[in-house]
Amino acid sequence: MQLAVWTYEGPPHVGAMRVATAMEGVHYLLHAPQGDTYADLLFTMIERRGKRPPVTYTTFQARDLGKDTSELFQTAAMDVVARFKPDAMIVGASCTAELIQDDPAGLVERMALPLPVIPLELPSYQRKEHWGAAETFYQIVRTLADKSRRPSEQASRRPLVNLLGPTALGFRHRDDVAEITGLLGRLGIDVNVTAPLGATVADIERLGEADFNILLYPETGDLAAQYLERTFRQPVVRTVPIGVGATNEFVREVAALAGIDPAPLLAQEESRLSWWSRSIDSTYLTGKRVFIFGDGTHAVAAARIAHEELGFKVVGLGCYNREYAREVREAAKRYDVEPLITDDHLAVESAIEAAQPELVLGTQMERHIAKRFAIPCAVISAPVHVQDFPARYSPQMGFEGANVIFDSWVHPLVMGLEEHLLTMFRDDFEFHDGAGASHLGPGHAAPAEQPVAAAVEAEASGWTDEAALELKKIPFFVRGKARRNTELFAAERGIATIELATLYEAKAHYAR
């Protein structure tokens, strides 16, 4: 058993729902008790979809157990076919139904329904949401992709690709697909099929007609991409185009596979991030301490942008999905930080507290943690809440995605010169770090009692009053570090009482 308050990922059948809901004409029959219908609200409330997810739950009750749960399942299957007339149906069990072992796969097979039925085996007690989505998409592709389809004669057409991985409830998937489709179009490449998002059964059937695949979201699309690679010999572009550098590499890689010269497009298109970041106002971003946590793919991408494109210092990097631990570990090595692979949000909270970042990039969980610590935060990865499904166009991928990222990461921070003034005149009763940045509302001010600083100020024992007062003049986000360094410095030298001079001696020592 694992003790959990909040979870980063739902059960695997929620992943299957994300695939079914993303697609057109696919219905999901889920053997599950009534309470599991809560999952509908993820799509109707959080993502604000105007349609119910195409999911029918059998909602068996205790009194059905041991007698007619399998009959219930078969009746429900017939009802789904009659009422929704789907082009294909996926069937499976939630955690409870897995235990009663009704074997949905066998049950529907015996019914010989007049449509493709894809049984899913999603082990609820071992796996989680992302894996469930990936496995579901893979099973759909394996069953429905027409093995006889192959790309048509190249000479008469533009290169053709599939975009793999976007689902319902994904972080900015809607806009990423639009952005990348546009980018490819300007490069001279057409999209054959985007899947699962928006794909029909007929679309899945013709996946084989593309020249190659672009894997936008490895977490949900890689199993299918590997299958297509094996079956249709379609190469896969695995570079995820988040950030300027990654987008440039992506364009080159795609162009090479398509036999196109990327230079004209790259000369013409550029993200504003590059100039915004080089412009003089951004100097103050240099070395900002940033803590990054999310799904593996988004976290690794964010770390690269933070390090290479904004000049931040990565002080923490981690992911909640173990499947991508290897990628995160490799990246962590590059930035010389300890990788944090955990789905325990309390462990993430302690890591953030210890790292004392000036900016947190994370999921909705980290947003709450950062709020408690009064640290600025931007969201970079699922799971996200309703406010992270914006009405406006806001991709993460491609050149426009980089613009969006620049804005949304820099906005929560205190602006350049303002930061200096805050540091210079810390005793101004209206204008201090507790008041927050002038372009943000009062909700963004550091609260009077914030754990990081409170812990720091709790008891500066061994400090003279004068030194303790001086310590308070250091901005709160580096105060803890200054204190620790000074105390370490004093301890190493056997200094019992920290005086004003000790503070500045330690500062000089650690500055070297």
Added chain:
Amino acid sequence: MNAPARLDAQVNGDCAPVLRERGQREVFCGLTGIIWLHRRMQDAFFLVVGSRTCAHLLQSAAGVMIFAEPRFATAIMEERDLAGLADANQELDRIVAQLIARRPDIRTLFLVGSCPSEVIKLDLAKAAQRLGEAYAGSVRVLNYSGSGIETTFTQGEDACLAALVPVMPALPADAPTNLVVVGTLPDIVEDQFRRIFADLGITHVGSLPERVVADLPGIGPNTLYLLAQPFLGDTGQALDRRGARRIEALFPFGVEGTSDWFHAAAAAFGIPTSHVDAVLAPYRARGELALLRHRDRLAGRTIFFMPDSQLEVPLARFLSRELGMVLTEVGTPYLHAGHLARELAALPPGVQLSEGQDVDRQLDRVRALRPDLTVCGLGLANPLESEGLSTKWAIELVFSPIHGFDQAGDLAELFARPMRRRDVLRV
């Protein structure tokens, strides 16, 4: 899924037959009650013994996360816990130890059963006993089921309160008559009610649950209880078994319901009606004034209740009698004929009641009727709105102060707001 069986089980002479349906039910399970119960009982912790689904339900149903570390958590079962019950029990003991070490302030621990724990027959009653002995003197361990195979939404609170009844202190046969108000109420409403009881002259008043489990009221042969919520069937039975007697009343929604509730209580304590009328008069006047504002907008408009919280019948009674709304179908997950007898009698003749659910068929009826307002769960609201039908999320009715005289206007406002919004929007 099965054809709706039209049973001729007349609940009372005035109502149309109750439509009983069995099909897909689009309702939360009883675990959801933890979201308000854990805020109410400040010395209690709720540990769900369940799956990742259960944990995900709790965080999704809460809508926004209660990020001050909530007093609930899930012990998520994993593959190896399914191998043998002995191991599962050991694991549970380990988790509880971990929890109590982290939250030494906890005085009552609820082990809450889920579908998976019930299907594998993990005996939480036994576990509660075992752990209760292990932590005797510091933590009391109780258990109940919030599973979706046994409970629907608010039935989770019923199961929780029923589990508390046996630990209410026993009162002797010669104890003065005391009153227990049963069902979680928002603090502000509880305080209002306590003031009114005091004005009426009823002094021995306790609540089930209390804000602190340690303060549970006593119970004995002279205990009378008054239900504040209509979904407390099992709790009522447990109280009856301990010798308490239920005061029959309308539920305290709207001016009429709240007046009836206090009148019934006062009558049971032998307080003269004239005194009750005098005490309630200013409250009634305030409540009626507040309702007046909303009557124009709501009178004559049609409303459809999808089954959700079991509050449907009393709320339908309030909306039809005090605001003139027209009831189309009043669906409820479970119709407790005994506790609702007075409510059902107060409904206008010919109202279509339905119990249970086949959500697709019910949505067909909503689309055919096109009511002015549909009260439904979170999974259905936006899809109906996008079809041009106004909705009210049912869960808000459970999370907001809606009982009593001074909330009658707010309750009406909850129904009026979606319609007002539809009227003002020009997009």
